[in-house]
Amino acid sequence: MLLAVTLFLGLLLALNVLARREVALSHRVLIAVALGVLLGLAAKAYLGHETQTLAAFLSWSDVVASGYVSLLKMIVMPLVLVSMTAAVIKIDAVATLGRVGGLIVLILLATTLVAALIGAMVAAFSGLDLSGLVEGEREMARAETLQHRSAQVSELSFPSILISFLPTNIFADLSGTRPTSIIAVAIFGMLVGTAGLYVRAQSSVLGERILKGIEAIQVLVMALVRLVINLTPYGVLALMLQVTASANASDILNLLGFILASYAAIALMFLMHGLILKVAGLSPSRFFSQAWPALSFAFASRSSAATIPINVEVQIRGLRNHPSIANLSATFGATIGQNGCAGIYPAMLAVMIAPSLGLDPMAFDFLLPLLLIITVSSFGIAGVGGGATFAALVVLPAMGLPVALVALLISIEPLIDMARTALNVSGSMLAGTLTQRILQMPVAPENTRQEVTE
Numbered sequence: 532m533l534l535a536v537t538l539f540l541g542l543l544l545a546l547n548v549l550a551r552r553e554v555a556l557s558h559r560v561l562i563a564v565a566l567g568v569l570l571g572l573a574a575k576a577y578l579g580h581e582t583q584t585l586a587a588f589l590s591w592s593d594v595v596a597s598g599y600v601s602l603l604k605m606i607v608m609p610l611v612l613v614s615m616t617a618a619v620i621k622i623d624a625v626a627t628l629g630r631v632g633g634l635i636v637l638i639l640l641a642t643t644l645v646a647a648l649i650g651a652m653v654a655a656f657s658g659l660d661l662s663g664l665v666e667g668e669r670e671m672a673r674a675e676t677l678q679h680r681s682a683q684v685s686e687l688s689f690p691s692i693l694i695s696f697l698p699t700n701i702f703a704d705l706s707g708t709r710p711t712s713i714i715a716v717a718i719f720g721m722l723v724g725t726a727g728l729y730v731r732a733q734s735s736v737l738g739e740r741i742l743k744g745i746e747a748i749q750v751l752v753m754a755l756v757r758l759v760i761n762l763t764p765y766g767v768l769a770l771m772l773q774v775t776a777s778a779n780a781s782d783i784l785n786l787l788g789f790i791l792a793s794y795a796a797i798a799l800m801f802l803m804h805g806l807i808l809k810v811a812g813l814s815p816s817r818f819f820s821q822a823w824p825a826l827s828f829a830f831a832s833r834s835s836a837a838t839i840p841i842n843v844e845v846q847i848r849g850l851r852n853h854p855s856i857a858n859l860s861a862t863f864g865a866t867i868g869q870n871g872c873a874g875i876y877p878a879m880l881a882v883m884i885a886p887s888l889g890l891d892p893m894a895f896d897f898l899l900p901l902l903l904i905i906t907v908s909s910f911g912i913a914g915v916g917g918g919a920t921f922a923a924l925v926v927l928p929a930m931g932l933p934v935a936l937v938a939l940l941i942s943i944e945p946l947i948d949m950a951r952t953a954l955n956v957s958g959s960m961l962a963g964t965l966t967q968r969i970l971q972m973p974v975a976p977e978n979t980r981q982e983v984t985e
Contacts, residue, residue, distance in 0.1 A: 535574055535588045539772070542566050543595070546764045556763065557823045563768040564827060570768075571775025589776060592769045599766025602759045603837040608705050609752050610840050611713060611862055612720045617749045618855035619724025620731070620742060631966060632721075635860045638962040639868030640906055642807075646800050646874030646954075647905040653796040654882035655893050657788065713836055717862045756840045763828055763841070770831035774945065789883075793947045796875050797954050804961050811968050821849030822960050829956040830949045835865040835872075838956050845960065852963045853972035860966065864959020871951030871958075872919035873909035877926035878902070884932045901930055919951060 545566075549559050578585040698704050698715035705716060727745070731738030805815035819826075825841040832838065839861050846857035868874075881901050882892040890897055905926055927933070967974075 532578070532584050532588050535570075535578065536591050539570065539588075539592055539769075542570065542768060543765055546768065550761070550764070556761075557820070557827075559764040560767055560824055560827045563764040564771050564831070567768040567771025567831075568775050571772040574772070574776045585776065589773060592772050595765055596769035596773050599759075599762055599769070600832055600834070600837055602762065603766075603832075603834075603840060604707075606752070606756055606759055607713070607836055607839050608707065608716055610756055610843065611716050611858075612705070613745070613749050613752045614843060614854070614858040615717050615720030615862065616724040616727070617745045618858040619721050620727035620745055621855060630970065631856055631972075632859055632863070634966045634969065635856070635863055635962045636867060638965055639860075639864060639958065640909065642804075642870050642958050642961065643868040643874040643909045644902055644906045645803060646796075646870040646958075647878040647902050649799050649803065650796045650875035650878035651882045651892065651898060651901065653792055653799065654879040657792040657795075713839075713862065714866050717859075756844065760824075760841055760844060763824060767828060767831045774831070774949070789879075790947060793875070793879065794950055796879065797871060797950045800870055800875065800954055801957065804957055807961065808964070811965055813964065813968060818850065818960075818964060819957075821845060822957060825956050825960065826953045830953040833945065833948045833952045835869065835952055835955045835959070838952075839865055842956055842959060846963050850960065850964055850967075851974045852967040853970075853974055856963050856966050856970075856972060860959050860963030864955065864962060868909050868962075869922075869951075869955040869958065871954035872948075873922045874905060875954070876919040876947075876951060877905055877908075877923045880923050881927060881930055881932055884927070888932065897930075901926070904930065919948060 546559060546563060549562065574585060574588060578588060695709070696714045696718060698719045701716070701719050703709070704712040704719070706712075709715065727738070727741050730741060805819070808815045808818055822845055825838055825845045828841055829835065829838045842861035842864070843854075843857045846852040846861065847854055850857075852860075878901065885892040885897065892898065892901075905922075908922065908926055
Protein backbone atom coordinates (compact mmCIF):
# COMPACT_ATOMS: atom_id res chain seq x y z
CA MET A 532 0.00 0.00 0.00
CA LEU A 533 2.87 2.34 0.76
CA LEU A 534 4.04 2.09 -2.84
CA ALA A 535 0.54 2.88 -4.13
CA VAL A 536 0.20 5.92 -1.86
CA THR A 537 3.67 7.12 -2.90
CA LEU A 538 2.75 6.76 -6.56
CA PHE A 539 -0.49 8.66 -5.99
CA LEU A 540 1.39 11.52 -4.30
CA GLY A 541 3.91 11.48 -7.13
CA LEU A 542 1.15 11.95 -9.70
CA LEU A 543 -0.26 14.85 -7.68
CA LEU A 544 3.17 16.47 -7.70
CA ALA A 545 3.44 15.88 -11.45
CA LEU A 546 0.16 17.74 -11.96
CA ASN A 547 1.54 20.56 -9.83
CA VAL A 548 4.63 20.74 -12.06
CA LEU A 549 2.36 21.04 -15.12
CA ALA A 550 0.49 23.88 -13.40
CA ARG A 551 3.76 25.69 -12.66
CA ARG A 552 4.66 25.35 -16.35
CA GLU A 553 1.31 27.03 -17.16
CA VAL A 554 -0.17 24.06 -19.02
CA ALA A 555 -3.82 24.84 -19.84
CA LEU A 556 -6.36 23.76 -17.22
CA SER A 557 -8.33 21.69 -19.75
CA HIS A 558 -5.17 19.79 -20.72
CA ARG A 559 -4.29 19.13 -17.09
CA VAL A 560 -7.80 17.85 -16.42
CA LEU A 561 -7.55 15.47 -19.39
CA ILE A 562 -4.17 14.21 -18.16
CA ALA A 563 -5.62 13.77 -14.66
CA VAL A 564 -8.50 11.66 -16.02
CA ALA A 565 -6.07 9.35 -17.85
CA LEU A 566 -3.71 9.07 -14.86
CA GLY A 567 -6.59 8.37 -12.50
CA VAL A 568 -7.92 5.54 -14.68
CA LEU A 569 -4.47 3.97 -15.09
CA LEU A 570 -3.69 4.12 -11.37
CA GLY A 571 -7.15 2.77 -10.51
CA LEU A 572 -6.70 -0.21 -12.85
CA ALA A 573 -3.23 -0.86 -11.44
CA ALA A 574 -4.50 -0.70 -7.86
CA LYS A 575 -7.35 -3.08 -8.69
CA ALA A 576 -4.95 -5.52 -10.41
CA TYR A 577 -2.29 -5.60 -7.70
CA LEU A 578 -4.35 -4.94 -4.58
CA GLY A 579 -7.74 -6.30 -5.61
CA HIS A 580 -7.15 -9.64 -3.88
CA GLU A 581 -6.24 -7.77 -0.68
CA THR A 582 -9.55 -6.09 0.05
CA GLN A 583 -8.47 -4.37 3.24
CA THR A 584 -5.26 -3.05 1.67
CA LEU A 585 -7.15 -1.68 -1.33
CA ALA A 586 -9.73 -0.08 0.97
CA ALA A 587 -6.95 1.50 3.04
CA PHE A 588 -5.32 2.92 -0.09
CA LEU A 589 -8.62 4.31 -1.37
CA SER A 590 -9.26 5.91 2.01
CA TRP A 591 -6.06 7.95 1.54
CA SER A 592 -6.94 8.96 -2.02
CA ASP A 593 -10.44 9.80 -0.79
CA VAL A 594 -8.92 12.60 1.29
CA VAL A 595 -8.19 14.43 -1.96
CA ALA A 596 -11.35 13.32 -3.77
CA SER A 597 -13.83 14.08 -1.00
CA GLY A 598 -11.87 17.13 0.08
CA TYR A 599 -12.13 18.68 -3.36
CA VAL A 600 -15.83 17.89 -3.72
CA SER A 601 -16.44 19.34 -0.24
CA LEU A 602 -14.72 22.56 -1.23
CA LEU A 603 -16.87 22.83 -4.33
CA LYS A 604 -20.02 22.19 -2.34
CA MET A 605 -18.86 24.83 0.12
CA ILE A 606 -18.84 27.55 -2.53
CA VAL A 607 -22.05 26.54 -4.33
CA MET A 608 -24.54 28.37 -2.08
CA PRO A 609 -22.52 31.62 -1.70
CA LEU A 610 -21.90 31.58 -5.46
CA VAL A 611 -25.55 31.02 -6.33
CA LEU A 612 -26.80 33.70 -3.92
CA VAL A 613 -24.28 36.39 -4.84
CA SER A 614 -24.18 35.61 -8.56
CA MET A 615 -27.95 35.50 -8.97
CA THR A 616 -28.32 38.78 -7.06
CA ALA A 617 -25.59 40.44 -9.15
CA ALA A 618 -26.89 38.95 -12.39
CA VAL A 619 -30.38 40.34 -11.85
CA ILE A 620 -29.38 43.75 -10.49
CA LYS A 621 -27.18 44.33 -13.55
CA ILE A 622 -30.04 43.67 -15.95
CA ASP A 623 -31.52 46.82 -17.43
CA ALA A 624 -35.15 45.95 -16.62
CA VAL A 625 -37.30 43.36 -14.88
CA ALA A 626 -38.82 42.40 -18.24
CA THR A 627 -35.38 41.32 -19.47
CA LEU A 628 -35.06 38.98 -16.47
CA GLY A 629 -38.32 37.28 -17.45
CA ARG A 630 -37.14 36.79 -21.03
CA VAL A 631 -33.79 35.31 -19.96
CA GLY A 632 -35.18 32.93 -17.34
CA GLY A 633 -38.16 31.87 -19.44
CA LEU A 634 -36.03 31.14 -22.51
CA ILE A 635 -33.50 29.11 -20.51
CA VAL A 636 -36.21 26.96 -18.91
CA LEU A 637 -37.90 26.47 -22.29
CA ILE A 638 -34.65 25.26 -23.88
CA LEU A 639 -33.93 22.94 -20.95
CA LEU A 640 -37.36 21.32 -21.18
CA ALA A 641 -37.22 21.07 -24.99
CA THR A 642 -33.83 19.34 -24.97
CA THR A 643 -35.04 16.99 -22.22
CA LEU A 644 -37.96 15.99 -24.47
CA VAL A 645 -35.51 15.22 -27.28
CA ALA A 646 -33.26 13.29 -24.86
CA ALA A 647 -36.22 11.19 -23.70
CA LEU A 648 -37.12 10.36 -27.30
CA ILE A 649 -33.54 9.33 -28.05
CA GLY A 650 -33.40 7.19 -24.90
CA ALA A 651 -36.65 5.45 -25.79
CA MET A 652 -35.55 4.76 -29.37
CA VAL A 653 -32.14 3.39 -28.34
CA ALA A 654 -33.70 1.10 -25.74
CA ALA A 655 -36.29 -0.16 -28.24
CA PHE A 656 -33.87 -0.78 -31.10
CA SER A 657 -31.37 -2.41 -28.73
CA GLY A 658 -33.96 -5.01 -27.79
CA LEU A 659 -33.36 -4.45 -24.08
CA ASP A 660 -35.88 -6.23 -21.84
CA LEU A 661 -35.73 -6.29 -18.04
CA SER A 662 -37.95 -9.35 -17.83
CA GLY A 663 -34.93 -11.55 -18.54
CA LEU A 664 -32.99 -10.29 -15.55
CA VAL A 665 -33.04 -12.27 -12.32
CA GLU A 666 -33.77 -10.41 -9.09
CA GLY A 667 -31.36 -11.70 -6.44
CA GLU A 668 -31.59 -11.16 -2.72
CA ARG A 669 -29.51 -8.00 -2.94
CA GLU A 670 -31.76 -6.49 -5.58
CA MET A 671 -34.92 -7.47 -3.70
CA ALA A 672 -33.64 -5.77 -0.57
CA ARG A 673 -32.95 -2.65 -2.59
CA ALA A 674 -36.39 -2.96 -4.17
CA GLU A 675 -38.07 -2.83 -0.75
CA THR A 676 -36.17 0.37 0.03
CA LEU A 677 -37.13 1.90 -3.29
CA GLN A 678 -40.78 0.96 -2.82
CA HIS A 679 -40.78 2.81 0.50
CA ARG A 680 -39.14 5.88 -1.02
CA SER A 681 -41.50 5.69 -3.99
CA ALA A 682 -44.45 5.88 -1.60
CA GLN A 683 -43.05 9.16 -0.31
CA VAL A 684 -42.54 10.45 -3.84
CA SER A 685 -46.06 9.55 -4.93
CA GLU A 686 -47.49 11.92 -2.33
CA LEU A 687 -45.99 14.89 -4.15
CA SER A 688 -48.11 16.65 -6.75
CA PHE A 689 -46.80 19.04 -9.37
CA PRO A 690 -48.19 22.09 -7.51
CA SER A 691 -46.54 20.92 -4.26
CA ILE A 692 -43.24 20.55 -6.10
CA LEU A 693 -43.53 24.13 -7.38
CA ILE A 694 -44.28 25.34 -3.85
CA SER A 695 -41.21 23.49 -2.56
CA PHE A 696 -39.04 25.70 -4.79
CA LEU A 697 -39.97 28.81 -2.77
CA PRO A 698 -37.68 29.84 0.10
CA THR A 699 -39.23 29.87 3.57
CA ASN A 700 -36.08 30.09 5.69
CA ILE A 701 -33.17 31.38 3.62
CA PHE A 702 -30.63 30.48 6.32
CA ALA A 703 -31.81 26.87 6.33
CA ASP A 704 -31.67 26.76 2.54
CA LEU A 705 -28.16 28.21 2.55
CA SER A 706 -27.14 25.17 4.61
CA GLY A 707 -28.75 22.85 2.04
CA THR A 708 -31.36 21.30 4.32
CA ARG A 709 -33.81 20.59 1.48
CA PRO A 710 -33.44 18.95 -1.95
CA THR A 711 -34.73 22.20 -3.46
CA SER A 712 -32.38 24.44 -1.47
CA ILE A 713 -30.37 25.49 -4.54
CA ILE A 714 -33.47 26.64 -6.41
CA ALA A 715 -34.76 28.37 -3.27
CA VAL A 716 -31.47 30.27 -2.82
CA ALA A 717 -31.49 31.16 -6.51
CA ILE A 718 -35.03 32.52 -6.22
CA PHE A 719 -34.09 34.50 -3.10
CA GLY A 720 -31.09 35.95 -4.94
CA MET A 721 -33.33 36.91 -7.86
CA LEU A 722 -35.79 38.59 -5.49
CA VAL A 723 -32.98 40.57 -3.84
CA GLY A 724 -31.67 41.54 -7.27
CA THR A 725 -35.16 42.56 -8.41
CA ALA A 726 -35.52 44.73 -5.31
CA GLY A 727 -32.17 46.24 -6.26
CA LEU A 728 -33.54 47.04 -9.73
CA TYR A 729 -36.43 48.96 -8.20
CA VAL A 730 -34.04 50.87 -5.92
CA ARG A 731 -31.88 51.76 -8.93
CA ALA A 732 -34.96 53.06 -10.74
CA GLN A 733 -36.02 55.21 -7.76
CA SER A 734 -32.59 56.53 -6.70
CA SER A 735 -29.63 56.38 -9.03
CA VAL A 736 -27.20 57.36 -6.25
CA LEU A 737 -28.36 54.69 -3.78
CA GLY A 738 -28.73 52.19 -6.60
CA GLU A 739 -25.14 52.79 -7.65
CA ARG A 740 -23.93 52.18 -4.11
CA ILE A 741 -25.83 48.89 -3.90
CA LEU A 742 -24.50 47.84 -7.30
CA LYS A 743 -20.90 48.60 -6.34
CA GLY A 744 -21.30 46.72 -3.06
CA ILE A 745 -22.74 43.64 -4.80
CA GLU A 746 -19.97 43.78 -7.40
CA ALA A 747 -17.31 43.91 -4.68
CA ILE A 748 -18.81 40.88 -2.92
CA GLN A 749 -19.07 39.06 -6.25
CA VAL A 750 -15.40 39.71 -7.03
CA LEU A 751 -14.45 38.24 -3.65
CA VAL A 752 -16.64 35.16 -4.13
CA MET A 753 -15.37 34.61 -7.68
CA ALA A 754 -11.78 34.83 -6.43
CA LEU A 755 -12.64 32.04 -3.98
CA VAL A 756 -14.27 30.08 -6.80
CA ARG A 757 -11.18 30.33 -9.02
CA LEU A 758 -9.00 29.29 -6.10
CA VAL A 759 -11.00 26.07 -5.74
CA ILE A 760 -11.29 25.49 -9.50
CA ASN A 761 -7.50 25.54 -9.78
CA LEU A 762 -7.55 22.35 -7.70
CA THR A 763 -9.71 20.54 -10.29
CA PRO A 764 -6.95 18.34 -11.83
CA TYR A 765 -6.03 16.94 -8.40
CA GLY A 766 -9.66 16.27 -7.52
CA VAL A 767 -10.38 14.63 -10.88
CA LEU A 768 -7.32 12.38 -10.55
CA ALA A 769 -8.49 11.12 -7.16
CA LEU A 770 -12.12 10.78 -8.24
CA MET A 771 -11.27 8.72 -11.34
CA LEU A 772 -8.98 6.55 -9.24
CA GLN A 773 -11.83 5.86 -6.81
CA VAL A 774 -14.33 4.99 -9.54
CA THR A 775 -11.96 2.73 -11.48
CA ALA A 776 -10.57 0.84 -8.48
CA SER A 777 -13.92 0.23 -6.78
CA ALA A 778 -15.98 -0.86 -9.81
CA ASN A 779 -17.53 -4.34 -9.47
CA ALA A 780 -16.65 -6.37 -12.58
CA SER A 781 -19.43 -8.94 -12.15
CA ASP A 782 -22.10 -6.24 -11.90
CA ILE A 783 -20.70 -4.56 -14.99
CA LEU A 784 -20.74 -7.78 -17.05
CA ASN A 785 -24.28 -8.73 -15.96
CA LEU A 786 -25.73 -5.50 -17.30
CA LEU A 787 -23.17 -4.66 -19.98
CA GLY A 788 -25.91 -4.33 -22.57
CA PHE A 789 -27.66 -1.62 -20.58
CA ILE A 790 -24.39 0.23 -20.02
CA LEU A 791 -23.55 0.20 -23.74
CA ALA A 792 -27.07 1.27 -24.72
CA SER A 793 -27.02 4.08 -22.14
CA TYR A 794 -23.70 5.41 -23.42
CA ALA A 795 -24.97 5.16 -27.00
CA ALA A 796 -28.03 7.24 -26.11
CA ILE A 797 -25.90 9.77 -24.23
CA ALA A 798 -23.46 10.01 -27.16
CA LEU A 799 -26.36 10.61 -29.56
CA MET A 800 -27.66 13.40 -27.32
CA PHE A 801 -24.21 15.00 -27.25
CA LEU A 802 -24.29 14.88 -31.06
CA MET A 803 -27.74 16.46 -30.93
CA HIS A 804 -26.29 19.28 -28.81
CA GLY A 805 -23.66 19.79 -31.49
CA LEU A 806 -26.29 19.75 -34.24
CA ILE A 807 -28.41 22.32 -32.40
CA LEU A 808 -25.37 24.57 -32.05
CA LYS A 809 -24.59 24.16 -35.76
CA VAL A 810 -28.14 25.09 -36.75
CA ALA A 811 -27.91 28.14 -34.49
CA GLY A 812 -24.78 29.24 -36.35
CA LEU A 813 -22.38 28.39 -33.53
CA SER A 814 -19.25 26.22 -33.53
CA PRO A 815 -19.78 22.84 -31.81
CA SER A 816 -16.02 22.22 -31.61
CA ARG A 817 -15.41 25.52 -29.84
CA PHE A 818 -18.33 24.89 -27.48
CA PHE A 819 -17.13 21.46 -26.40
CA SER A 820 -13.47 22.47 -26.17
CA GLN A 821 -14.35 25.38 -23.89
CA ALA A 822 -16.84 23.24 -21.93
CA TRP A 823 -14.33 20.45 -21.31
CA PRO A 824 -13.26 21.47 -17.75
CA ALA A 825 -16.89 21.50 -16.58
CA LEU A 826 -17.83 18.31 -18.44
CA SER A 827 -14.83 16.37 -17.16
CA PHE A 828 -15.49 17.37 -13.57
CA ALA A 829 -19.18 16.52 -13.92
CA PHE A 830 -18.16 13.11 -15.30
CA ALA A 831 -15.85 12.39 -12.37
CA SER A 832 -17.94 13.90 -9.55
CA ARG A 833 -21.42 12.83 -10.70
CA SER A 834 -22.82 16.07 -9.31
CA SER A 835 -24.48 18.75 -11.42
CA ALA A 836 -24.81 20.99 -8.35
CA ALA A 837 -21.12 20.71 -7.46
CA THR A 838 -20.27 21.63 -11.07
CA ILE A 839 -22.15 24.95 -10.90
CA PRO A 840 -19.05 27.06 -10.08
CA ILE A 841 -17.06 25.60 -12.99
CA ASN A 842 -20.13 25.80 -15.23
CA VAL A 843 -20.54 29.54 -14.57
CA GLU A 844 -16.81 30.17 -15.03
CA VAL A 845 -16.74 28.30 -18.35
CA GLN A 846 -19.78 30.12 -19.71
CA ILE A 847 -18.51 33.60 -18.81
CA ARG A 848 -14.81 33.25 -19.60
CA GLY A 849 -14.81 30.59 -22.29
CA LEU A 850 -18.18 30.73 -24.07
CA ARG A 851 -18.55 34.49 -23.40
CA ASN A 852 -22.13 34.31 -22.20
CA HIS A 853 -23.52 37.22 -20.23
CA PRO A 854 -23.08 36.66 -16.45
CA SER A 855 -26.84 36.79 -15.93
CA ILE A 856 -27.39 34.08 -18.51
CA ALA A 857 -24.50 31.98 -17.21
CA ASN A 858 -25.70 32.05 -13.63
CA LEU A 859 -29.34 31.37 -14.48
CA SER A 860 -28.62 28.50 -16.87
CA ALA A 861 -26.05 26.84 -14.58
CA THR A 862 -28.35 27.03 -11.56
CA PHE A 863 -31.57 26.06 -13.32
CA GLY A 864 -29.78 23.33 -15.29
CA ALA A 865 -28.63 21.66 -12.08
CA THR A 866 -32.21 20.99 -11.03
CA ILE A 867 -34.53 21.46 -14.02
CA GLY A 868 -34.66 19.62 -17.34
CA GLN A 869 -31.61 17.41 -16.88
CA ASN A 870 -31.07 15.76 -20.27
CA GLY A 871 -29.34 12.67 -18.90
CA CYS A 872 -30.87 11.93 -15.49
CA ALA A 873 -34.41 13.20 -16.07
CA GLY A 874 -34.61 12.56 -19.84
CA ILE A 875 -32.71 9.55 -21.13
CA TYR A 876 -32.75 7.34 -18.01
CA PRO A 877 -36.48 7.13 -17.19
CA ALA A 878 -37.32 6.80 -20.88
CA MET A 879 -34.99 3.82 -21.28
CA LEU A 880 -36.33 2.15 -18.14
CA ALA A 881 -39.95 2.55 -19.22
CA VAL A 882 -39.24 1.08 -22.67
CA MET A 883 -37.27 -1.80 -21.13
CA ILE A 884 -40.00 -2.63 -18.61
CA ALA A 885 -42.98 -2.31 -20.96
CA PRO A 886 -42.47 -5.58 -22.96
CA SER A 887 -42.40 -7.67 -19.76
CA LEU A 888 -45.93 -6.38 -19.06
CA GLY A 889 -47.20 -7.04 -22.57
CA LEU A 890 -47.01 -3.40 -23.66
CA ASP A 891 -45.64 -2.09 -26.97
CA PRO A 892 -43.21 0.70 -26.01
CA MET A 893 -43.25 2.10 -29.53
CA ALA A 894 -47.04 2.38 -29.66
CA PHE A 895 -48.19 5.97 -30.02
CA ASP A 896 -50.50 5.76 -27.00
CA PHE A 897 -47.54 4.66 -24.84
CA LEU A 898 -44.71 6.75 -26.25
CA LEU A 899 -46.47 10.13 -26.39
CA PRO A 900 -47.66 10.10 -22.75
CA LEU A 901 -44.21 8.86 -21.70
CA LEU A 902 -42.45 11.78 -23.38
CA LEU A 903 -44.88 14.33 -21.96
CA ILE A 904 -44.68 12.93 -18.43
CA ILE A 905 -40.87 12.90 -18.56
CA THR A 906 -40.74 16.50 -19.79
CA VAL A 907 -43.12 17.81 -17.14
CA SER A 908 -41.64 15.76 -14.29
CA SER A 909 -38.11 16.87 -15.22
CA PHE A 910 -39.12 20.30 -13.96
CA GLY A 911 -39.69 18.90 -10.50
CA ILE A 912 -37.07 16.21 -9.98
CA ALA A 913 -35.28 18.42 -7.44
CA GLY A 914 -38.46 18.44 -5.38
CA VAL A 915 -38.29 14.68 -4.80
CA GLY A 916 -34.67 14.35 -3.81
CA GLY A 917 -32.89 14.59 -7.15
CA GLY A 918 -31.07 12.01 -9.22
CA ALA A 919 -31.90 9.62 -12.03
CA THR A 920 -33.37 7.00 -9.70
CA PHE A 921 -35.95 9.44 -8.39
CA ALA A 922 -36.74 10.59 -11.91
CA ALA A 923 -37.65 6.95 -12.60
CA LEU A 924 -39.66 6.80 -9.37
CA VAL A 925 -41.78 9.71 -10.61
CA VAL A 926 -42.17 8.60 -14.25
CA LEU A 927 -42.73 4.84 -13.91
CA PRO A 928 -45.73 4.97 -11.54
CA ALA A 929 -47.27 7.69 -13.70
CA MET A 930 -47.04 5.24 -16.62
CA GLY A 931 -48.48 2.38 -14.55
CA LEU A 932 -45.14 0.55 -14.48
CA PRO A 933 -43.56 -1.19 -11.45
CA VAL A 934 -40.72 0.64 -9.73
CA ALA A 935 -39.17 -2.43 -8.09
CA LEU A 936 -37.24 -3.22 -11.27
CA VAL A 937 -35.28 0.02 -10.85
CA ALA A 938 -33.32 -1.77 -8.12
CA LEU A 939 -31.82 -4.12 -10.69
CA LEU A 940 -29.78 -1.30 -12.14
CA ILE A 941 -28.53 0.38 -8.98
CA SER A 942 -25.36 -1.73 -8.84
CA ILE A 943 -24.01 -0.23 -12.08
CA GLU A 944 -25.53 3.23 -11.64
CA PRO A 945 -22.23 5.04 -10.88
CA LEU A 946 -20.70 4.06 -14.23
CA ILE A 947 -23.67 5.36 -16.23
CA ASP A 948 -24.33 8.31 -13.96
CA MET A 949 -20.92 9.81 -14.78
CA ALA A 950 -21.82 10.30 -18.43
CA ARG A 951 -25.40 11.31 -17.60
CA THR A 952 -24.16 14.08 -15.31
CA ALA A 953 -21.79 15.36 -17.99
CA LEU A 954 -24.76 15.47 -20.39
CA ASN A 955 -26.82 17.37 -17.80
CA VAL A 956 -24.11 20.02 -17.54
CA SER A 957 -23.72 20.18 -21.31
CA GLY A 958 -27.46 20.77 -21.57
CA SER A 959 -27.34 23.65 -19.10
CA MET A 960 -24.43 25.28 -20.94
CA LEU A 961 -26.23 24.73 -24.25
CA ALA A 962 -29.29 26.52 -22.85
CA GLY A 963 -27.11 29.43 -21.76
CA THR A 964 -25.26 29.63 -25.06
CA LEU A 965 -28.46 29.53 -27.15
CA THR A 966 -30.05 32.17 -24.93
CA GLN A 967 -27.00 34.38 -25.40
CA ARG A 968 -27.23 33.83 -29.17
CA ILE A 969 -30.94 34.68 -29.30
CA LEU A 970 -30.97 37.68 -26.96
CA GLN A 971 -27.53 39.02 -27.97
CA MET A 972 -26.85 40.43 -24.50
CA PRO A 973 -23.53 42.29 -24.12
CA VAL A 974 -20.50 40.41 -22.81
CA ALA A 975 -17.33 41.51 -21.05
CA PRO A 976 -14.99 43.68 -23.16
CA GLU A 977 -12.28 41.76 -24.97
CA ASN A 978 -9.48 43.29 -22.92
CA THR A 979 -11.01 42.06 -19.65
CA ARG A 980 -11.70 38.53 -20.87
CA GLN A 981 -9.57 35.56 -19.96
CA GLU A 982 -10.22 32.23 -21.69
CA VAL A 983 -11.09 29.45 -19.30
CA THR A 984 -8.50 27.19 -20.90
CA GLU A 985 -5.64 29.58 -20.28
